[in-house]
Amino acid sequence: MSSAYLGMPAFPQAAKAATQDARLRANLRRATHTIRDKRARAVGELDDWAALREAGRRIKDQTLRHLDVYLLQLEERVTSAGGTVHWAADAAEANRIVAELVRATGESEVVKVKSMATQEIGLNEALAEAGVTAYETDLAELIVQLGDDLPSHILVPAIHRNRGEIRDIFVERMARWGRPAPEGLTDRPADLAEAARLHLREKFLRAKVAVSGANFMIAETGTLVVVESEGNGRMCLTLPQTLISVVGIEKVLPTWQDLEVFLQFLPRSSTAERMNPYTTMWTGLGPGGAADGDGPRAFHLVLLDNGRTDTLADEIGRQVLRCIRCSACLNVCPVYERAGGHAYGSPYPGPIGAVLTPQLRGTGSEVDASLPFASSLCGACYEVCPVAIDIPEVLVHLREQVAAQPGHAAERAAMRAATWLFEHPAALAAAERTASATRALHPRTLPLGPAGAWTQAxxxxxxxxxxxxxxxxRHRAEPPAAPQSTGTSQPPTTPQPPTTPESTP
Amino acid sequence: MTSRDAILDRIRAALAAAPEPEPVVRDYRVAHVPVDDHAAVVDLLAGNLADYRAHVHRCTEPELPGLLARLLADHGSRSVAVPPGLPASWLAQADGVERVPDDAEAPLTAQRLDGVDSVVTGCRLAIAETGTLVLDAGPGQGRRVLTLVPDHHVCVVDTARQVVASLPQALPRLDPTRPLTWISGPSATSDIELDRVEGVHGPRTLDVVLLA
Amino acid sequence: MRVALFATCVNDAVLPRAAIATVRLLERLGVEVDFPEQQSCCGQPQFNTGYRLLTEPLVLRMARVFETYPYVVTPSGSCAAMVRDNYPRIGAKARAEDRGEELAEAAASLAPRVVELTEFLVDVLGVTDVGAHFPHRVTYHPSCHGLRVLGLGTRPLALLRAVKDLELLELPGAEECCGFGGTFAVKNPDVSAAMGADKVAAALSTGAQVLCGADNSCLLHLDGMVRRRHAPLRTVHLAEILAATETTPWRPGSPA
Structure with a gap:
């Protein structure tokens, strides 16, 4: 994955800093709560949501079960419609393919549609090394790129920035990348959007090469689908002469009809809209080929594995490949809301990142091994997931893998001791009695270990x-009786903290 | 071994022991509104378009040239891009507005279109439940660039023939081999604090004419 | 009717009042309660931390201990969810690993008979008014596993609404996790504490005197935060409220 994420600290350390950043907390809280409520309303409009969700889940499971067949069908259709299909086993190969395709055009810059796959493989850095400048054109990606920052949300990569911070980034940085920000730029979102429009328009009009991802690829027709809001996607997919789309192999859907499911729930889950403003669908070079003058004259599809086939091999983990990157799970996640996206150490933050990243990258690094534990298992993510990925189930499954790695000896010993005790109720009862008998000696806080972590707060x-x-x-020995007093078979033996007056009899 | 073969091999190995999943069942709704009440479906389209800040107008065929002329005038347009196959009568009353036709012999460049104020098109169909217009680059719609670069798009929907209630009704009527553009309101973004604001790169003003 | 109480390890060792109240309440409602003393823990801490194999002996123990009871009632949504949701998974994985049917059979036998207290009251006994009296302002936190895995829905609120003289106050953001999450609380202490602080603040904003829940593990975490802040709030298990009557009122005090 991208070098930008090398050497990230484990989740708890990164999250600690985030929980102490009042501005970040406020930005995330405001944004996630806004979209959370809107999503609930947008979903509530469809009384067949459960049926759509079940259909979506099954379509994805069927696709994944026969992924080889659908990819070959897709390849054949794209090729016969004038496109060229490339296969990339990993990030390095995908980056090499794209860099060579750009070099072959003789261009030194590309415009980019927001794409998780190209974030994942670190394409921008790889192109920079090859002497090609990649311009991000999605507003939030632009904010991240101008701010020399990392994305922190799948849909809204600059969610950690508020309007004031965005204004400052535009004013300070736009001139270095092209047209400067307008004089007297305010922090009104409409003015910020206008500044982005002006800054990027010259890039769109001169660009010869574009790089995109895709939300869906239809095997039976060879059609690619990009769902967006701003029109930057349309600009990139329509104006340049060469279009290169880098897409994960799991993004294929068998039939054209399948879109009637996914286009109903992607926008509602993602931006809480009935439909996103713009969706572009193209099949190769179109019915007239390059001659019809509508859109690019050359189209390349790079199919990306990069760990996906490993994920596919895991019986429990493979359900993560159903993900359509809507980010509904991020917006409802209480851990994401407080830790922020950067703590997840990858372009895929939040609950889906916690189950996707360790499968794509493995659990060798400190941050990747910590991700399956970055959840209270509250289940809010599973509840909103439109393709019913049981994220808590996968988290626990991945925890098992991590716990089997070296470095968990003390925890394993403690868990084994607990199981032994729970297997020996007589010993358990004795331990409980001892603990109760010595309770006057117990401190309220402890300095070290798990108990220390508990008593921090x-x-x-x-x-x-x-x-x-x-x-x-004792109760067993009592004769069955009329109503008895509840819970206070002995008088209080310790003084009570000064709480509500009514609660003292 | 090529990466293509390696990936396909890895997929097959990964799935060797995988059971056949449950079959797909499509027991979701074909539409969420009564589809035989055409007037209600058109009203829903109008409401959903307006909800996402498209300006919705209704008129009859004879009123159309006058309405289009007024919409161009109201926007202050001095030039309008004209796709091939747009009925000539539609712009007959747009006096003082320069027609900038696009045709296969002399296709308009994006740079040229950047200096054009408006574009008038028809559409392939419109989807009421989502407030969506679908263009397929057919006659009266033209190449995708036409409805992208000018800042003002006027789209005419023939309500008798082009309005469907829902996505499941729309997809079978579309040809996936054609370049398709789905438009639901003007360009917008939710990238600042996840709050929706209209107007980024695509046309910032979308007028939709529902032709009775 | 004779049922088994699955007290849970947390209630047994640390917060026995909820288990005692469950016994009192069920007996008051005419249910014969048994507490098989060979019971211990459902294994949730081990399982959720990634030690599935260490959970397996506890799955077998649970199935053995509760083998003869038509209902196993527990005052804990998360322990009930552990049995109902995860035991079948543990059985299925053991089977997939060619380690026999014993765990799958144990899970299949036990899981359908384990019911959370409010499910037992509302669905099995068919009561919402249990004759309780609790003259305090109360807000209710629906713990995640009860809310989302078991789907307890409005059962706890219906029971609370029927309690005489109880003023029920709506908890803002009720469906949001309190941040306990078992070992999450110690593996991610800062995020856990931030979530807990927000939950306590939400409870305080209602003006309630009592923060009620149906899961003592969550209440343990929240109570620790309340006491650290010396906040004017008590955490009380739902069973204690439902067990309280005018003649035997709920009393604060040292546990049991």
Whole structure:
């Protein structure tokens, strides 16, 4: 994956900094809560959402089960429509293919449509090394590129920036990349969008080569689909002479009809719209080929593996390949909201990143090994996922892989001890009685280890005078009786903190 | 071994023991509104277009040239791109507006179109539930660049023949081999604080004429 | 009717009041409650931390201990969810690894009989008014596993609404996780604490005196944060509220 993410710290360390950044927290909270409520309304408009979701899940599972067949069909259709199909086993090969295609045009710059696949492979850096400048044209990607920053959200890569910060980046940095920001630029979103329009228009009009991804590829027709909002996608897909699309192999769908499912739930899940402003669909060079003068004269499709076939081999993990990158899971995730996207150490942040990145990259690095644990398993992601990826299930599955790696000896020993104790209820009962009997000696905080982590922000629980099972033995011996007092078979033995007055009898 | 063969081999190996998944069941709705109430479907289209900041107008065939002339005038347009196959009568009353025709012999460049104020087109069809216009580069629509570079797009929908209720109704009527552009309101972005604002690279003003 | 109580390890060792209240409540409603003493833990901490194989003996123990009961009632949404959602997975994985049918059979036998307390009250006993009295302002946090895995829905709220003199206050952002998440709380302490702080703040904003939940593991985390802040709020398990009556009112105090 991209060199930009090499040597990232483990998730908990990166997240710690984020939780202490008040401005970041405010930006993320505002944005995610805004879209969360809107999404719920957009989804609520369709009373057959569950049926669409089930159909989407099954279409994807069928596609993945016969992925070789559909990719070959796609290749044949794209080729017969005048396109050229390339296959890239990994990021390095994909980057090499794209760089050579650009070099063959004699151009030294490309315009880019926002694309997760090219983020994943670090294409911009690779092109820079080959002497080619890649201009990001999506507004949020532009903000990230101008700010020499990293994306922090799948849909809105600059979600960590508020309007004031964006204004400052435009004012300070636009001139270095081309047309400067207008004089007196305000932080009104409409003015910021206008500044981006002016800055990028000259690039669109002179560009000869564009690089895109695709949201969907239709095997039966060879059609590629790009879903967008701003029109930068249309500019890149329509104006240049050469179009190079880098697309993960899992983005194929079997039939044209399948779009009736995915185009209903992608925009609603993503931007909470009934439909995104612009969708472009093209099949090779079109019915008239290069001669009809509509769109590029050369089209290259680069099919990218880069870890996807490894993911496909994992019975539990392969469901992650259903992902359509809508980012609904990010917007509802309480961990993402507080940790921010950068803590995930890859272009794929949030819950989907926590299950996708460790499968694409493995769990060798510190950050990748920490990602499956970057979740409270609350399940909000699974609930909103339009293709029903059971993200908590995959997280736990990946935790098992990480726990089997070296470096977990102490944790494994503790877990083994716990299982032993739970397997020996007599010993458990004795331990509980001892703990209760010595409770006056227990501190409220502890300095080290898991207990130390607990007491950073919380007091340790006060242990009861006796465990439940001791009470039960006594209760069992009592004759069945009329209503009894609840829960206070002994008088309080420790002073109460000054809480609500009514709660004291 | 080529990467193509390597990837295909890896896919087949990965799936060697995978069970056949459940078959696809399409028991979702064909449409979310009664499709035989055409007037209601057209009203829904109008409402959803307007909801995403398209300006919606309704007129009859004889009123169309006058309406188009007024829309161009209201926008202050001095030039209008004209796709091949656009009925000549549509722009008959647009006095004082330069016609800039696109044709196969002399295709307009993007640079030329950047200096054109408006474009008037028809469409292939419109989808009511999502407020979407679909253009397929056919007669009266032209190459994709025409509706992209000018800042003002006027799109005429023949409501009797071109309006469908839903996506499942729209897809079978479209030819996937043609270049397709789906338009749902003017250019917009949610990239600043996930709040939608209209107007970035595509036409910032979208007038839709629903022709009775 | 005779049912088994699955008290859960947390309630047994640390917060016995909820288990005691569950016994009192069910007995008041005419249910005969048994507590098979060979029970211990459902294995959720091991499983969710990535130690599936260490969970397996506990799956077998649970199935054995509760073998003869038509219902196994537990005052914990997450432990019920562990059995119902994850035990079948553990069985399926063992089968896929060619390690026999024993775990799959244990899971299939036990999972359908394990019910969370509010499910048992509303669905099995068919009651929402359990005759409770609790004259305090209460807000309810629906813990994630109860909310999303079990789908408890409005059952807890229906039970609380029927409690005499209880003023129920809506918790803003109720469906959002409190940040406990088992070992998440110690593996990602900063994010966990940030989530917990927001949950406590939301509860305080309602003006409630009591933050009620149906999962003591979440309440343990929230109570630790409340006490660290000396905030004017108590965390109380739903079972304790439902067990309280005018003659035997709920009382704060040292646990059991």
């Amino acid at each position: 919380r007091d340790l629980p006060r242990l009861p005078a006796e465990p439940f099972r001791t009470w039960w033995k």
